[in-house]
Structure formats: C-alpha cells, structure tokens
Amino acid sequence: xxxxxxxxxxxxxxxxxxxxxxxxxxxxxxxxxxxxxxxxxxxxxxxxxxxxxxxxxxxxxxxxxxxxxxxxxxxxxxxxxxxxxxxxxxxxxxxxxxxxxxxxxxxxxxxxxxxxxxxxxxxxxxxxxxxxxxxxxxxxxxxxxxxxxxxxxxxxxxxxxxxxxxxxxxxxx
Amino acid sequence: xxxxxxxxxxxxxxxxxxxxxxxxxxxxxxxxxxxxxxxxxxxxxxxxxxxxxxxxxxxxxxxxxxxxxxxxxxxxxxxxxxxxxxxxxxxxxxxxxxxxxxxxxxxxxxxxxxxxxxxxxxxxxxxxxxxxxxxxxxxxxxxxxxxxxxxxxxxxxxxxxxxxxxxxxxxxxxxxxxxxxxxxxxxxxxxxxxxxxxxxxxxxxxxxxxxxxxxxxxxxxxxxxxxxxxxxxxxxxxxxxxxxxxxxxxxxxxxxxxxxxxxxxxxxxxxxxxxxxxxxxxxxxxxxxxxxxxxxxxxxxxxxxxxxxxxxxxxxxxxxxxxxxxxxxxxxxxxxxxxxxxxxxxxxxxxxxxxxxxxxxxxxxxxxxxxxxxxxxxxxxxxxxxxxxxxxxxxxxxxxxxxxxxxxxxxxxxxxxxxxxxxxxxxxxxxxxxxxxxxxxxxxxxxxxxxxxxxxxxxxxxxxxxxxxxxxxxxxxxxxxxxxxxxxxxxxxxxxxxxxxxxxxxxxxxxxxxxxxxxxxxxxxxxxxxxxxxxxxxxxxxxxxxxxxxxxxxxxxxxxxxxxxxxxxxxxxxxxxxxxxxxxxxxxxxxxxxxxxxxxxxxxxxxxxxxxxxxxxxxxxxxxxxxxxxxxxxxxxxxxxxxxxxxxxxxxxxxxxxxxxxxxxxxxxxxxxxxxxxxxxxxxxxxxxxxxxxxxxxxxxxxxxx
Numbered sequence: 001x002x003x004x005x006x007x008x009x010x011x012x013x014x015x016x017x018x019x020x021x022x023x024x025x026x027x028x029x030x031x032x033x034x035x036x037x038x039x040x041x042x043x044x045x046x047x048x049x050x051x052x053x054x055x056x057x058x059x060x061x062x063x064x065x066x067x068x069x070x071x072x073x074x075x076x077x078x079x080x081x082x083x084x085x086x087x088x089x090x091x092x093x094x095x096x097x098x099x100x101x102x103x104x105x106x107x108x109x110x111x112x113x114x115x116x117x118x119x120x121x122x123x124x125x126x127x128x129x130x131x132x133x134x135x136x137x138x139x140x141x142x143x144x145x146x147x148x149x150x151x152x153x154x155x156x157x158x159x160x161x162x163x164x165x166x167x168x169x170x171x172x173x
Numbered sequence: 174x175x176x177x178x179x180x181x182x183x184x185x186x187x188x189x190x191x192x193x194x195x196x197x198x199x200x201x202x203x204x205x206x207x208x209x210x211x212x213x214x215x216x217x218x219x220x221x222x223x224x225x226x227x228x229x230x231x232x233x234x235x236x237x238x239x240x241x242x243x244x245x246x247x248x249x250x251x252x253x254x255x256x257x258x259x260x261x262x263x264x265x266x267x268x269x270x271x272x273x274x275x276x277x278x279x280x281x282x283x284x285x286x287x288x289x290x291x292x293x294x295x296x297x298x299x300x301x302x303x304x305x306x307x308x309x310x311x312x313x314x315x316x317x318x319x320x321x322x323x324x325x326x327x328x329x330x331x332x333x334x335x336x337x338x339x340x341x342x343x344x345x346x347x348x349x350x351x352x353x354x355x356x357x358x359x360x361x362x363x364x365x366x367x368x369x370x371x372x373x374x375x376x377x378x379x380x381x382x383x384x385x386x387x388x389x390x391x392x393x394x395x396x397x398x399x400x401x402x403x404x405x406x407x408x409x410x411x412x413x414x415x416x417x418x419x420x421x422x423x424x425x426x427x428x429x430x431x432x433x434x435x436x437x438x439x440x441x442x443x444x445x446x447x448x449x450x451x452x453x454x455x456x457x458x459x460x461x462x463x464x465x466x467x468x469x470x471x472x473x474x475x476x477x478x479x480x481x482x483x484x485x486x487x488x489x490x491x492x493x494x495x496x497x498x499x500x501x502x503x504x505x506x507x508x509x510x511x512x513x514x515x516x517x518x519x520x521x522x523x524x525x526x527x528x529x530x531x532x533x534x535x536x537x538x539x540x541x542x543x544x545x546x547x548x549x550x551x552x553x554x555x556x557x558x559x560x561x562x563x564x565x566x567x568x569x570x571x572x573x574x575x576x577x578x579x580x581x582x583x584x585x586x587x588x589x590x591x592x593x594x595x596x597x598x599x600x601x602x603x604x605x606x607x608x609x610x611x612x613x614x615x616x617x618x619x620x621x622x623x624x625x626x627x628x629x630x631x632x633x634x635x636x637x638x639x640x641x642x643x644x645x646x647x648x649x650x651x652x653x654x655x656x657x658x659x660x661x662x663x664x665x666x667x668x669x670x671x672x673x674x675x676x677x678x679x680x681x682x683x684x685x686x687x688x689x690x691x692x693x694x695x696x697x698x699x700x701x702x703x704x705x706x707x708x709x710x711x712x713x714x715x716x717x718x719x720x721x722x723x724x725x726x727x728x729x730x731x732x733x734x735x736x737x738x739x740x741x742x743x744x745x746x747x748x749x750x751x752x753x754x755x756x757x758x759x760x761x762x763x764x765x766x767x768x769x770x771x772x773x774x775x776x777x778x779x780x781x782x783x784x785x786x787x788x789x790x791x792x793x794x795x796x797x798x799x800x801x802x803x804x805x806x807x808x809x810x811x812x813x814x815x816x817x818x819x820x821x822x823x824x825x826x827x828x829x830x831x832x833x834x835x836x837x838x839x840x841x842x843x844x845x846x847x848x849x850x851x852x853x854x855x856x857x858x859x860x861x862x863x864x865x866x867x868x869x870x871x872x873x874x875x876x877x878x879x
Contacts, residue, residue: 011228011229011231011232014232015233016308016312019306020306023304036233040226040229040230043225043229043232044225044226044229047221047229048218048221048222104218105215105221105222106219106222107215108215108219108220108222109220110219111216111219112216112219112220112223113223123220124220124223127185127217127220127221128224130185150174156177156216160212160213160216163212163215163216163219164212
C-alpha cells in the first residue's frame with residue numbers, strides 16, 4: 001500500500017504496531033516520547049525503503065518494524081551511555097544495513113534543515129514532487145527558469161557543504 | 174552547475190540508457206565525480222526523509238484513539254450516547270453488584286442470539302504469563318496485562334465481538350435507546366475470556382483503545398438493562414471524566430438576559446424567533462452607533478411620539494454614564510466609542526449561535542450562563558473572545574480569567590468559577606477551523622447587520638422621496654385640473670353674461686392691442702366682474718352702465734355630510750361638472766364638504782372613502798344645491814373602477830383613476846411611515862434591555878445544569 005501512493009492511509013494502518021514498540025522501549029528505560037520518536041523514525045525508514053527499487057521484505061512487516069525499532073533504540077541507548085546496553089538482535093541482518101545507511105541520510109536531513117526555507121521548498125518541489133524548474137520558478141515568484149536553476153544550484157552547494165561538515169564531525173551532532 | 178544537473182538527471186532516471194552507461198564509466202574513472210554523486214544521492218535521501226517525516230507526523234495525529242480504562246469487567250460495551258458518550262458494561266465479576274449481573278446476562282443472551290455471519294466472533298489465544306496486545310478486525314486495540322485473568326491456565330481464549338458501525342449494530346439488532354431517547358452511538362463491543370469453555374473473571378485492568386476519527390466530547394459509561402420487549406435500555410451513565418454535556422446550540426438562548434422579557438413588556442411577540450432574531454441583529458453597532466442611528470432617525474421623523482431627540486441623547490448618556498460613572502458627562506459621551514468596542518455585539522452572538530458550534534464548549538448549558546453574564550459586562554465582547562480562544566481549557570479556569578476582566582461582573586464570574594465546571598473535548602482540527610470561522614464571520618455579520626440597517630434607512634429615504642414626488646405630481650395634476658375647470662367655467666360665464674347683455678363677445682379683447690384706445694370700457698368692466706364672480710364662486714349681478722341691461726349668473730352653495738366620517742382613514746368628495754372633462758375636490762371644513770355650484774353647469778357627485786385598502790363609495794347623478802347626507806358603501810375594486818368610468822363617461826382622460834392611484838399611494842405612504850415609526854420606536858424601547866452593560870440588574874445566578 002505504501003507503494004501504491006496512498007501513503008497516508010497506509011501509515012495510519014501501521015500505527016497498529018505502535019503499542020508493541022512503546023511497550024518494548026518503556027520496558028528498556030525509555031519514555032513514551034522516546035518510543036514515539038523511534039517508532040516514527042522506523043516508519044520513515046520503511047517508507048523510504050519501500051520506494052527503493054529492489055527492496056523486498058524478507059520478514060513480516062511487523063517483524064521488520066519491530067526489528068528496526070529495537071535496533072534504533074539499542075543505538076540510542078549506546079549513544080546516551082550509562083545505561084545497560086541491550087544485546088544486539090542479529091535475527092535480521094538486513095535491518096543493521098538499513099539502519100547504517102539511514103544514519104547517513106539522517107545527517108543529510110539535518111544538513112537540509114540547516115539551509116533556508118526557500119531552498120527546502122525548491123528541493124521538495126524538484127526532487128519529491130518532480131516539478132519542472134519553470135513551474136517552480138512560477139510558484140516561488142522567481143523571475144525565470146534560469147533564476148530558479150541558479151537558486152537551486154546555490155542551495156545544493158550550501159547543503160552539500162553542511163552535509164560534509166556533519167559527516168566529518170558526527171560527534172557534534 | 175552543469176555537472177549538478179547531469180547528476181540530477183542520472184539520479185532521477187532521466188537519462189537514456191546510452192547516456193547512463195557513459196556516465197557510469199565516467200564515474201568509475203573520476204573519484205571526485207563519484208563522491209559528488211553519492212553526496213547528492215544522500216541529500217536526496219534526506220529530502221525523502223523530510224517529506225516522509227511530515228507524512229508520518231500527520232498520520233500520527235489523525236490516528237486519534239480514545240483511551241479507556243476499566244478496572245474490572247470482561248464484557249465491555251462502548252457507546253457514544255446522547256451527547257456522544259461511551260460506556261462500559263461489566264459482567265461475570267465476583268464483586269459485581271446484583272443489577273450488573275442481571276445486565277451482563279441480558280447482554281450475553283442477546284449477543285448469543287446474534288448469528289455468526291452478522292457479528293463474527295473473533296478469537297485470540299492469549300498467553301496469561303505475558304503482556305499481550307490484541308487488535309480486532311475493525312481496529313480496536315487492547316492491551317492485556319500478564320495475569321489479567323483469574324486462572325492458572327497458561328493459555329486462554331479471548332472472544333471479542335465488535336459493532337463499531339451503525340450498519341453492523343442494526344444488523345445485529347443492538348438497540349441504542351436510553352429511556353425514550355435515541356442514543357447516538359460510536360460503537361459497541363464485548364470481550365470475554367474463556368478457558369475450557371468456562372468464563373473467566375478479571376483481576377487486572379485492560380486498556381482498550383477504540384479508533385475514532387473524531388473524538389466526541391462527553392464520554393460516559395452506561396449500564397445496559399434488558400427490558401421485557403427484548404430491547405436493551407442503556408441507563409446509569411457514569412462520566413469517565415467530568416465533561417460538559419453538549420446540547421444543540423440552537424436550543425440555547427444567547428440573547429441578552431432581559432431581551433425577551435423586555436419584548437413581552439413592550440407587548441411584542443417574543444416567541445417569534447425570526448422576529449426576535451432580526452430585531453436583535455439590527456441593533457448591531459452597540460451603544461454609540463445605535464444611539465446615533467436613533468438620533469438620526471428621530472430627527473428625520475421629526476420626533477416619534479414618545480421620544481424626542483433630546484431623550485435619545487439622554488438615553489445614550491445614561492448608559493455611558495453608568496459604564497464609566499467617574500467621568501464627566503461630556504467626556505463620557507465620547508468614551509462611548511471606546512467602551513462600546515468591548516461590549517458583546519449582536520454579530521458576535523450571531524456567529525456562535527449556529528450549528529457549527531455544536532459539540533463545542535459553546536453548545537452547552539453552562540456556556541449559555543456565561544453568555545448571559547457577558548451581556549451584562551462592559552467587556553462582554555473581549556470576554557467572549559477569551560472563552561473562544563481557550564475553548565480547550567476547563568470552564569472554571571476561563572471563569573476565573575473572566576472575573577478579572579470586567580469589574581461589573583467579577584462577583585458573578587467568581588461564583589461560576591467556584592462550581593468547577595469542566596470542559597468538552599474539542600476535536601483539535603474542528604476547533605482550529607472554528608476559530609478562524611468565528612473571526613471571519615463575526616466581521617461579516619457585523620458588516621451585514623450594519624449594511625442591512627443602512628439599507629433599511631436608505632429604503633425609507635427613497636420611499637419618502639418617491640412619495641413626495643408622487644404627491645407633488647398629484648398636487649400639480651389636481652391644480653391643473655382645477656385651473657382648467659376655472660378657465661372653462663369663466664368662459665361659460667362670460668358667454669352667458671354677454672348673451673344676457675345682448676353684446677357680442679370678443680375674446681381676448683385687449684391682450685395684444687393695448688396701444689389702441691379702449692372705446693368700449695363696458696366690456697372690460699364686464700370681464701372683470703365675471704372673472705371675480707367665477708373665482709370667488711359668488712353670484713354675478715352686473716348692470717351695464719350704458720345700456721342699463723343686467724347679467725345674472727347664480728352660484729348656490731352645496732353641502733355634503735358623510736355618515737361616520739371619523740371611521741375612515743380618508744374621505745374625498747368630488748364634484749364633477751358634466752360639461753367639462755374635469756373635476757374638483759370639495760372643500761372639507763370640519764365634517765362638512767362644501768362647494769358652490771354654478772347654475773349653468775350640471776354636476777355629478779362622487780365620494781370615496783378609504784379604510785386601509787378597502788374602498789367605500791357613494792355617487793349622485795345630479796348634485797343640486799342644498800345640504801345632503803350620504804352613506805358610504807363598501808365596494809370591491811373592480812366595481813369602483815366601473816363606477817369611475819360611468820361617472821367620468823364624458824371625459825376622455827382617466828383622471829379619476831389617476832386620482833385614485835394617488836390617494837392609494839398616499840395612504841400606503843402614511844402606513845409605511847407609521848410602520849417605520851413603530852419599528853424605530855421598538856428598537857429604541859428594547860435597546861436598554863439589550864445593552865445593559867454595567868447596569869445593576871439583579872441577575873440571579875442560574876441554577877447549575879447537570
């Protein structure tokens with residue numbers, strides 16, 4: 001369903017799993033808010049993966065989501081330190097890869113959050129909604145298609161700089 | 174920049190197969206390009222995350238679930254009742270009271286009768302040693318703690334039936350009656366745990382989440398009682414939290430507290446909602462502008478019967494003085510504008526007094542009480558805005574704030590706050606849209622009310638102008654007719670006088686020839702005498718000084734008395750000379766109509782009386798000198814028209830018809846003015862009841878509604 005485009009409906013269905021996740025995280029020194037964050041992160045990952053070519057679930061959706069949440073929480077605990085560290089769950093090797101990659105992407109997301117709102121609008125319209133530069137120029141009130149292109153170029157440059165600095169200093173984040 | 178576009182094309186799959194292959198080769202040989210592509214790809218993934226994050230947050234928000242806890246009970250039925258309440262029903266509990274046991278059995282019996290195909294039984298195997306989450310087909314989620322059931326068995330069977338949608342409930346024959354009232358239900362469900370067929374009691378609570386697209390306020394738990402006729406009656410509602418009961422907002426009274434009783438005192442129909450509404454909305458503009466409009470209207474009207482312009486001003490001052498007693502009168506009049514800004518305006522009341530506000534705090538009996546107080550307060554408008562902005566808070570909290578906003582109502586709001594009234598639970602999106610709705614429509618209504626009022630006054634102005642024009646035209650027409658008649662009569666009299674004197678009449682003897690000598694002065698004298706006689710309608714008796722002959726033309730007085738003259742709105746008596754295409758209105762002195770008849774002319778008489786639109790007519794074919802008593806008879810309009818054409822048979826123009834139309838218009842105008850005066854007077858009379866800001870009204874606090 002996630003691939004079919006009715007993302008909103010599909011996502012609502014997925015919230016059925018939230019309780020299980022919450023329970024697990026609360027049982028492992030997390031708060032309700034932690035659980036909410038982890039669960040939503042897992043859904044974001046699932047959404048992204050499901051639109052990736054060649055992605056196939058080798059386990060049930062339930063297992064996949066729960067696995068991701070468990071591992072994300074384990075990483076989070078590790079980061080926070082001081083707490084007991086949960087044993088790694090190696091039932092789902094794919095989950096570790098997914099999380100490893102996703103960590104990079106979350107840095108990219110942070111880099112994007114550091115650029116201006118206009119830049120984010122341009123990115124969203126171009127990369128997500130796949131609109132033409134001409135249409136984007138009109139929507140954002142830019143004088144021409146070329147102006148929009150230049151603007152997008154500058155934005156991407158800025159985002160890339162940010163991203164590179166985040167990647168070289170991941171500890172600061 | 175060009176490179177970036179190429180990378181875009183590559184990553185977004187916009188390249189042809191050939192281009193792609195070339196690009197890949199290039200990448201393999203150029204590590205810098207490769208890392209640029211990767212960075213860009215990762216940024217794109219970041220963008221996707223960003224987009225999905227928004228989606229996920231949205232979904233999380235809309236996944237509104239109602240949370241309910243129950244310490245004991247296995248069979249649970251949930252219903253949104255009356256004002257959308259939910260309720261639980263418990264069963265098979267050891268500590269349960271007798272009535273509940275009966276209830277449980279009753280429900281059980283009914284549930285048993287429902288065929289599997291209608292309401293399928295959903296079974297779940299539960300491990301009693303672990304916490305378990307169960308989700309039903311329709312999305313009810315239950316959290317069952319370990320050791321929930323009173324059993325030593327490791328596995329138990331959970332049996333669930335659910336009827337969350339009206340069609341399922343109806344098919345299953347689950348009734349939704351509470352006493353004689355229909356319950357609006359959001360759903361029912363039942364849960365049972367069994368081990369080897371035996372029902373199990375509960376030791377711990379189950380958390381039940383029922384999906385709800387829109388969380389309805391006022392959650393209540395009901396017990397079910399089976400009645401003799403196989404109907405379940407839902408009774409004994411127990412609030413989960415203390416929520417306010419929603420009622421239909423239209424059933425509430427948001428008028429100023431003294432408005433309806435004031436209308437009754439003024440002998441108006443206070444039960445006619447349409448009338449009371451439009452009168453109230455028409456008072457938009459508050460103290461200052463309303464008073465100004467009155468003053469203006471009073472001026473135009475030359476003062477209505479009971480209120481002079483002076484009184485209007487005094488009335489304004491009264492209120493203003495009350496609202497700011499310490500100020501000087503002169504300045505306080507100006508202060509009306511600023512203090513008026515915060516009183517509760519009709520447009521504000523109108524905005525919240527409609528269905529859109531059902532299921533919100535506004536649609537509660539408790540809020541009605543607050544509105545009454547806001548009308549009393551000089552800060553009512555601001556207080557209302559405060560309540561509406563914070564509708565999701567407890568009413569008692571808002572009461573406390575309100576008590577500090579206006580001195581005149583501090584005590585009353587404190588008393589209300591002391592009751593610790595709760596809140597309704599507004600759906601957040603509904604609430605937000607209501608807020609913007611309120612802001613928008615309050616302005617629109619205010620503008621509409623003032624515009625409508627302005628139009629009313631303008632229409633009055635136009636009607637007045639039209640009536641004046643018409644009266645002017647009619648007057649000129651009448652004057653013209655009378656002038657014509659005079660000319661013709663003069664002509665006739667001159668002819669007759671000359672004939673009697675035996676002199677040939679020369680028309681217009683000297684008009685164009687005043688330089689020539691007047692050698693026959695007698696003619697001139699005669700002309701003057703006849704003219705004087707005709708215009709004064711007195712008998713001509715002229716002796717020619719030269720020939721000694723006499724000319725006599727007699728005028729005789731004719732008087733007409735109309736029976737019951739006073740009972741008519743208007744009465745006109747017309748003398749209609751047969752010879753001429755003309756008429757004359759007989760002069761009315763006190764109750765007698767009189768005219769001097771020329772002996773040379775035969776007259777008809779026609780009298781028309783009006784009572785409202787109804788016409789009363791009397792005619793005489795030959796009007797002779799002397800005194801006549803006549804009685805008017807009611808005639809339908811067609812007959813009157815026929816009489817007109819009969820009377821005016823010799824006339825080519827339909828002057829009588831015009832006259833009739835003019836009189837009708839005059840009467841209508843008089844009635845319109847009377848109506849206008851009445852409505853203006855009513856507005857003025859009711860006004861102190863509506864804008865009672867700061868008055869010492871002995872408003873007793875209304876009883877608490879439950």
